[in-house]
Amino acid sequence: MKEAGVSPNVVTYNSLMAGATRGHTLSKCFDMFEVMLEMGIVPDAWSYNTLIHCLFKYGQPDEAYRVFNDILLQNIYPCQTTYNIMMNGLCRNGYIKNALILFRNLERHGYIPETMTFNILINGLCKSEKWKDTMKLFEELQQSGFSPNAITYTTLMKCCFKHKHLRKGLEIFSEMKNKGYAYDLFSYCTVIGALLKSGRTQEANKYVAFMIKIGYQLDIASYNTLINMHCKAGKLENAFNLLNVAEESGLECDIYTHTILIDGLCKAGNIVDAERHINHLNSMGFYCLVAFNCFIDTLCKLGHIDYALQVFHSMDVKDSFTYSSLVHNLCKARRYRLASELLLSSIKAGLKILKSDKKAVFEGLTLTGSVKDVQTFKLKVRVAKLLNY
Template structure:
């Protein structure tokens, strides 16, 4: 009996290894070979197979294993059905989840807390928070003891379905009833608050986390930091990064570049240079994203000679510049009024095989318009195969500045026919220009078109 038990255990270890490597055919062959030499598979054997089929093939293939289990005289258990329900949830198959749950009950198998957790997650995933809440209430009213993951699923699901206030209330209520949240719970709530653009509340929870005895990790800090940057609370974002550094967290190139880009955007070049120097001193190898950030910084400072040297450094270092790299330089040249240099670099881009250069074209059109060369901007516009709302927005606004309101109106009409609506400030400038120039009928027609466009959206 000991030999048989040990052999089945070894069989299960072999099958688990093959399943993890996605070699399901070999796992099946091991079961057949095991039966031939007298090693009898057990429920763990088949549950391992069910889980692997759910992950790598599909729920139907996994479900077929149940019939083979029964033929071998082995009854599926709650773990079998949990794997199947989880697989159906992964594929957003709600009706199949409910059918499997019902079948489990009919087979006399009692669902455990994980069965309910998976079902609750499925409802949230499919945008049915009321049904998920009913499952949560069933857990609380049953003899089952909720797992910390139960509360995490509930808080995460409420946040993702737009019920951040409810998630926050649940979190506070659970604390009042003795629930001690772990770091993962705090991270889920902080992430939900950040996605709802509630950076102030997220920072308050971060403070609570520090007072709870748990230590925030890199994920916690990075989430709040990015939220502050998105909310344009740049000083607070940089403060959080400084706090991370003081606690000894290591930074990758992406984290450094995020902060450097923000500092460049807000004109704090000294701070950006300091972070870039620190990044290099810490031995972080510069990737293309890092180089693009540095290039943007040089262009913003007007150091174009250094920017061109950096391009040479990127290419000599074995990295291939992308469209974004070249577009940064073109945009910088346009903003500095060096239209000839921007045109020359756009030509170089085309020679290098970058043909879909919509953003670069838009930068040049805007630069030409602001430099008073609106006819050249129109020529460039006519040569473009693809245009977007930025193309039209720049042209219409610059035509208005040049007093060519009828031409701008025709362009706006074409834009509306193509299903694009430009910025409110651009539309207002055109309507005001038409009215002040005596083209009131044209302004009236355009207003009507704007109303129709809004109704059709």
């Protein structure tokens, strides 16, 4: 541009700032903004929108709010996108209450929200596990004169299923279809997954049949849902046949596919094939903690605790579930000393422990050891917790 004698304008710098934001470079976004000011180019609403979005993206909500206030002080009229960026950024950074306060304040000043704004807040409320508030806002959207869209319905449906309101979730899915919105594979898989979790396999099968009937091209997420359905029903042969079909159709199975199959094999008590599948997963460069946790829990339940301990010590990464499974099963086997050592190790590692596990260890040590031993162990637990506070 310099060689051509063309002077950059506000659009030029807005584009550079947007590129810096997409390129994960907050400092460069600020640099472009400063250069624009130094050159006497007056930033517009979109300059500030980009800057606010970048700040929220990099977890600086206070700075983003300061820039938003600067817009108002400089008499630059924020646009609908500005408000949406603010509310979305606040929600994503865990400030759903602040987003709602901003929303209500704007309404009092004559701001008319659009469906996208409602969707942002509904999604934020869902993620904050405020189901009742989510449904109230949905009703408010319906009464506002704006119509919910496919995103609204899908978000609400997932929220209902997450909070175990299956009937309401199915009602929303039905309303979504009746109003003629495009419902895709994701919606169907969400419904099928929810039905499977609630044990309503026959209804899930009906949705699967309808999906196939209308000719949906299944992706790997869809295959994972179907494989999971057969695993939960104990039909492992069907699950592995689906795996073959997916691979033959050119799809690359992901870690979730293999984890579902390993979990199915474990629940069927087939530890030989489960271990073989875990080794196959490792040979492909995947390390799946969930699969290892399922395997260890199954070994314990089948009475192979010593082998479970071998697997445990061979693991590079462990979480609370790994420790909890072993502690629980060691206590059931009355091996309280070893259970206490593992419990203490998990606390020292900074992991959360279940109250039931701690209680089982304390009660076991009380039965098999002296009062002094129990008191000493309780003191060690308190010290470990304080060190990791």
